Amino acid sequence: MATPDFIKAIRASAGHQLLLLPGITAVVLDDDDRVLLMRRADDGRWALIGGIAEPGEQPAVTAVREVYEETAVECVAERIVMVEAQPEPVTYPNGDRCQYMDIVFRCRATGGEARVNDDEALEVGWLPVDALPRLHESQLFRIKQARTDEPTWFATMP
Template sequence: MPTPEFILRLRKFIGHDPLWLSGVTAVVLHEGQVLLNRRSDNGAWALLHGVMEPGEQPAETAVREVREETGVLVVPERITSVYTLPPGVCANGDQVQYLNIAFQCRPVAGHARVNDDESLEVRWFPLDSLPELRRNDQLLLSKAREEMTPWFASPPTGGDHGDRIHSGQ
């Protein structure tokens, strides 16, 4: 996957240290099907994901990423989930963690096709006949299909999390 230029510049200063990034997932649904791409970096089928560029709005990122990867123009209809993914390590050793905002999107133009080097294949799949998806994508797809209000990951339970109100006395 091509790394955005702003990340390459940051990496010159921080090396492989953890980097907090904002990302989006587009869950593109149409007539009982979902649009997926088979990623060129790992060969896995996936929802459409992307990193927000500095100054870019989250919904704008979803539209851009879907168009760049599949040739399909979408309209984001609602936020389906907001949560922090577990920390990860890229193949080159870069440590990352994402705040992910997922959108349910509706296609409005274009034909699904491989449109850049981030995808090996692009296809519509019936929701009852999906290829194997990573656990995170299964979760995001289920939240887009089942929930009408956004899902937020629950805060940790137990212990003191500093959530007491103090009167200052």
């Protein structure tokens, strides 16, 4: 994931100390109930589309922007399906520490052809939910929540 310029500016004075950042994840579904995934360039794993909200940017706008930037798929954010603080901070190879407050949106594809659209993905594609590649358990839970009509999920215990 490319580091946004505003984070680079904060890091110039904050160093590697822990930052709480606004993470956005998009679970993009199409009319055939397939989910849009990308194989990440940084670790080679399949994952949902996501990123960091820019200062002043509305979370739903971030979801739509990130999906287009990474996959060339146009979509609309339909609803928030989940809000969760990442349980443990991430420490990056350069020593930077971050913890993400993730807002997960269910999005509906409206146009575009899925393709690698930036340097963050090795490949992208529409995958049937019953034939997904190996995904982290948290990613599978996000997909499950997006496919239901349950109320927004949020953690109630620390």
